[in-house]
Amino acid sequence: MIVLSAGLIGYLLNSRQTSAGTGAQSAPDLKPQIIANGWTRALKIAAIGLALWFLPLIALGLRRGWDDILVDIGVLFSKAAVVTLGGAYAVLGYIGQQAVGYYGWLLPEQMMDGLGPAETTPGPLIMVNQFVAYVAAYAHTPGLAPALAGAVGGLLATWVTFTPSMLWIFIGAPYIESLRRNVKLASALSAITAAVVGVVLSLGVNFTRHALLPDTGGFDRFALAASVIAFIGMQYRKWPMIPVIIGSATAGLVWKTAL
Helix, strand or coil: HHHHHHHHHHHEEEEEEEEHHCCCCCEEECCCCCCCCCHHHHHHHHHHHHHHHHHHHHHHHHHHHCCCCCCHHHHHHHHHHHHHCCCHHHHHHHHHHHHHHHHCCHHHHHHHHHHHHHHHHHCCHHHEEEEEEEHHHHCCCCCCCCHHHHHHHHHHHHHHHHHHHHHHHHHHHHHHHHHHHCCHHHHHHHHHHHHHHHHHHHHHHHHHHHHCCCCCEEEHHHHHHHHHHHHHHHHHHHCCCCHHHHHHHHHHHHHHHHH
């Protein structure tokens, strides 16, 4: 709702300014450039992409029932791939809200545990989705060995995260250059970008609260010290990211071992 509302507001404000003659003059709106056999091509790609996307979910639903957690995992991460804009951190805000707050699959601390390895290993941050799905399926899938259930959940989350993304890319790529010059669309996307900043900030505040005040009780002084030192070093001393991550991990290991 936040993302859609921001896009609509940006679009309407640009339209109002343009009609009133107060908006900055830009290039005229351009319709997507029609390529040869555009609709036929798009429909073929959509048919193949949708089949690849939903066949695993349909197979799981027919075999294990439509209320099974593996089906819920596929549906959740499919929605995340479709409705979240702004990169992995914006996606994590939605996934954390659903997996922790709505479904109760993970604890907030487990969600942060997933963010840590995702930040320190090769590959896109969005692979934290795989961690969330693995833990959820490992702990809550009846009738399967936990390790097997976790592997199926993780693979399913990865599949439904990337398949729709590639579907949109293959369909929309020929039209990007025309769409990016559309003034009203650019205004809507600018408003969405601003809203995503708030979404990412909300994620940071939520993680900060659970890092400093874990559900197990007490106040984590080490987490506060590490956060302040890393922030000051990166903001004012221009420390590079990799040494900060390695130093933080080493300091955390020494701290926990000493305790």
